[in-house]
Amino acid sequence: xxxxxxxxxxxxxxxxxxxxxxxxxxxxxxxxxxxxxxxxxxxxxxxxxxxxxxxxxxxxxxxxxxxxxxxxxxxxxxxxxxxxxxxxxxxxxxxxxxxxxxxxxxxxxxxxxxxxxxxxxxxxxxxxxxxxxxxxxxxxxxxxxxxxxxxxxxxxxxxxxxxxxxxxxxxxxxxxxxxxxxxxxxxxxxxxxxxxxxxxxxxxxxxxxxxxxxxxxxxxxxxxxxxxxxxxxxxxxxxxxxxxxxxxxxxxxxxxxxxxxxxxxxxxxxxxxxxxxxxxxxxxxxxxxxxxxxxxxxxxxxxxxxxxxxxxxxxxxxxxx
Amino acid sequence: xxxxxxxxxxxxxxxxxxxxxxxxxxxxxxxxxxxxxxxxxxxxxxxxxxxxxxxxxxxxxxxxxxxxxxxxxxxxxxxxxxxxxxxxxxxxxxxxxxxxxxxxxxxxxxxxxxxxxxxxxxxxxxxxxxxxxxxxxxxxxxxxxxxxxxxxxxxxxxxxxxxxxxxxxxxxxxxxxxxxxxx
Numbered sequence: 430x431x432x433x434x435x436x437x438x439x440x441x442x443x444x445x446x447x448x449x450x451x452x453x454x455x456x457x458x459x460x461x462x463x464x465x466x467x468x469x470x471x472x473x474x475x476x477x478x479x480x481x482x483x484x485x486x487x488x489x490x491x492x493x494x495x496x497x498x499x500x501x502x503x504x505x506x507x508x509x510x511x512x513x514x515x516x517x518x519x520x521x522x523x524x525x526x527x528x529x530x531x532x533x534x535x536x537x538x539x540x541x542x543x544x545x546x547x548x549x550x551x552x553x554x555x556x557x558x559x560x561x562x563x564x565x566x567x568x569x570x571x572x573x574x575x576x577x578x579x580x581x582x583x584x585x586x587x588x589x590x591x592x593x594x595x596x597x598x599x600x601x602x603x604x605x606x607x608x609x610x611x612x613x614x615x616x617x618x619x620x621x622x623x624x625x626x627x628x629x630x631x632x633x634x635x636x637x638x639x640x641x642x643x644x645x646x647x648x649x650x651x652x653x654x655x656x657x658x659x660x661x662x663x664x665x666x667x668x669x670x671x672x673x674x675x676x677x678x679x680x681x682x683x684x685x686x687x688x689x690x691x692x693x694x695x696x697x698x699x700x701x702x703x704x705x706x707x708x709x710x711x712x713x714x715x716x717x718x719x720x721x722x723x724x725x726x727x728x729x730x731x732x733x734x735x736x737x738x739x740x741x742x743x744x745x746x747x748x749x750x
Numbered sequence: 751x752x753x754x755x756x757x758x759x760x761x762x763x764x765x766x767x768x769x770x771x772x773x774x775x776x777x778x779x780x781x782x783x784x785x786x787x788x789x790x791x792x793x794x795x796x797x798x799x800x801x802x803x804x805x806x807x808x809x810x811x812x813x814x815x816x817x818x819x820x821x822x823x824x825x826x827x828x829x830x831x832x833x834x835x836x837x838x839x840x841x842x843x844x845x846x847x848x849x850x851x852x853x854x855x856x857x858x859x860x861x862x863x864x865x866x867x868x869x870x871x872x873x874x875x876x877x878x879x880x881x882x883x884x885x886x887x888x889x890x891x892x893x894x895x896x897x898x899x900x901x902x903x904x905x906x907x908x909x910x911x912x913x914x915x916x917x918x919x920x921x922x923x924x925x926x927x928x929x930x931x932x933x
Contacts, residue, residue, distance in 0.1 A: 468802030468851070468877035472886050475836060621863055623825025624889050644827060644863065664829060666836040673887035674827035694831065694887040 475666050475695055476714035482668065484700065484709030485734065487716075489746040491522040499536040499548070500725040500737040500744060507727075507735065508545060509744060510534035515547065515556065518744075520729075528560040536725075540580045540600075548575035548587065553602070566602040577628040581636055584653060588640065590627040593620045595640055597653065608655030609640075621645055626678035626693060626723075634686040634703070643675035648688065648705070661705025668699065669707045681726035681734070689734055691724040698724065698736055698747075711747050712736060789920035791907045795893035795930040797917035800882035804894060805875045807909045814901035815876030815894050815909065817854070817869045820930050823891035826864040831887025832880035833857055833867055849883050851875070871897070893930045 495511035502508070506525070507518040512533050517526040536548035543558040551573035555564040569575070574591035584605070587596040594609040611619030620627065621644020629640040637658065638651045647662035662677075663670040671677050677690035686703040689711065698712040711734055717724070721740040728734050734747040793804075793815065804815035829841045833855050838847040843857060854873035858866045869892075876894060884892040910918035921928065 466802045466806060468805045468875075468879060470800065470802065470849075470879045470882045472836070472882065618862075621828075623827045644825075646829075664841075672836070673831050674825055674829055674889070 472695075475672075478668065478697070478710055478713035478715075482710050483713060484750055485711040485747040486750050487712075487745055488733075488748045489522060491518055491744040491746075493742050493744065495742065497737055497739050497742055497744075498723065498725070499534060500727045500735055501537045501539050502727040502729045502735055503539050503543075504730055506539075507744065508537050508539060509737070510537045510547060515545070515560075517560075522744075522746075526560050528556065530554075535575060536577045538578045538580050538585075541582075544600075546578050546580055546585060548578045550575065551591075553578065553585065553587065553598070555602075564602060566598070569596060569604075574625050576625055577630075579629050579631045579638070581631045581653065586629055586631070586638055588627045588629045590622045590625045593622045593627075595620075595629060595638075595651075595655065597655070606655060608651070621675070623675045624693075626675065628678065628680045630680055630682055632686065633682050633684060639680065639682075639688075641677055641680055643678070646671040646676055648677070648680065648690075661701075666695070668697075668710065678722070679724055679726045681728045683728050683732055683734075684730055685732075689726050689728060691726055691736070693722045693724070696721045696724060698726065698734070712745070788923050790898055790903050790923050790926050791896050791901060791910060791918055792921045792926060792928050793894050793896055794917045794919055794928055795895075797915050798878070798881070798894055799915045799917070800878035800885065800894075801914050802877050802879070803912050803914075804909050805877035807912050808876070809902065809904060809908050810900065812900075813876040813909075814896055814898075816871050816874045816897045816900075817876065817878070817880055817892055818895045819867060819869055820891045820893070821866075823889050823930070824867065825889045825891075826860060826866060827888065828863040828865060830857070830865070830867060830884070832884030832892045834883075836883070836887065849879050851877060851879065855880050867892075890930070895927055898926050 493509060493516060495514050497509060497511050499510040509516045513530045515528040515530055515534060516524060519525050532549050534547035534549055538546050545556040547554045551568045553566040554562060557563050569589060570592050572591040573589045575587055576590045577588040579586045585598045585600060589596060594607045596607045597605045599605055609620045611617060620642050623644055626643055629638060632639060638653060640649050640651060642649050646664040647660045649660040650658040652658060666672045672692055673694040676692040678693040679691040681689040683689060688701045691698045695714055696717040697714045699710050700708040702708055718740040723739045725737040736745045738745050805813050808814055833849060834841060834847055835849050840847055852873045852875055854870045856868050856870055860866050878894055881892045881894055884890055907918055
């Protein structure tokens with residue numbers, strides 16, 4: 430029987446192919462190593478803001494030795510709530526009054542008569558300008574987490590992240606109505622509140638109510654009976670919109686009706702006009718510490734923007750450039 | 751000068767001494783080895799900076815580090831910072847919208863507009879992209895843990911060696927996991 434001989438060329442080609450296949454398999458099985466990590470997720474790029482878009486500069490700060498939650502201003506004073514504390518400052522940042530509270534007031538507002546309304550966990554407390562407790566309203570709901578309050582001439586509105594509703598009270602504490610509960614039959618989508626940030630304010634120009642719907646990255650306008658009128662806001666990592674799952678976290682209004690918003694996650698403070706069009710940046714993300722949350726806002730009658738920086742325990746004051 | 755009273759060591763004595771020393775060394779090694787196996791490697795979620803090295807530096811082919819989910823902390827959001835790319839234009843499940851390089855994070859509709867997110871461990875490579883996204887843009891309910899059904903518990907963990915934030919530490923085998931916020 431004749432013996433078949435494999436030519437040398439074929440053997441060489443086969444050996445080369447085996448070597449190439451082995452090297453390919455080994456290289457494919459190797460995990461990427463070295464200085465460049467292919468899985469590194471760089472979010473710093475989203476913190477960059479064009480300096481030309483920053484329309485405000487920081488002019489002052491009020492350092493406070495406490496854990497801070499809520500902020501309000503009127504023509505004379507700055508009101509700050511902390512852990513079991515209500516602090517009053519004059520316009521120059523000097524502390525004028527320190528009031529001990531029974532619990533944590535997460536939000537604060539002041540009416541034209543200088544009555545101070547505090548949003549405690551599940552109820553509202555009312556204080557006089559000299560720091561005496563005038564009234565303690567009933568618990569709204571055992572599940573309540575009051576995150577914002579705003580006062581108009583006749584009513585007090587409470588945003589409750591626990592029940593995902595807005596409550597309207599008379600100024601004597603009587604509950605008049607509530608809205609925001611999801612009702613599919615009535616076509617009410619409800620407020621989407623994934624985290625305890627749910628803000629509202631009274632419009633300085635027409636006394637209507639603006640409520641943040643954070644899960645939809647929108648700011649919604651209602652009349653005082655809770656009837657929906659309009660909304661603005663879009664979801665975007667870019668400056669024009671609101672980033673993340675649920676923003677803006679806080680809201681304030683300029684004397685001309687422009688909105689000031691703050692976001693959590695990618696922490697930034699921006700101004701939008703009354704139609705919801707982006708105007709400029711007040712505080713860029715790189716001006717906050719990492720993991721800063723709960724940046725409450727207030728604006729005085731001259732347009733100065735007060736930013737509560739809970740991470741640094743300061744109230745930062747910004748003026749237009 | 752050596753004392754006459756001192757006995758010379760015989761070969762038998764040497765053997766006995768050697769055996770005793772061996773036994774002592776062996777027992778010591780067993781004790782040390784036992785105490786070493788009473789701890790296991792784990793990641794402190796409060797220290798983890800989501801650098802991505804857990805995916806690249808484990809000795810295993812597929813890292814023993816996996817993403818886990820604290821459902822109680824999750825907002826069940828439609829737009830999830832852990833699931834969606836930050837520049838995603840749609841809040842859908844398309845691959846180009848997803849942040850996870852292996853689609854290991856699965857989303858399930860619960861009720862409008864809420865979704866549940868769960869981790870498919872067999873696909874998760876422990877890269878922490880979702881953890882960083884959830885931390886930065888969400889409630890921070892996702893975090894990394896060493897899964898002990900996969901980890902071979904090396905004496906010197908190769909990930910711990912390169913961890914930039916010293917988040918890797920040995921924990922008692924009786925409590926092998928460090929839950930977020932409780933570590």
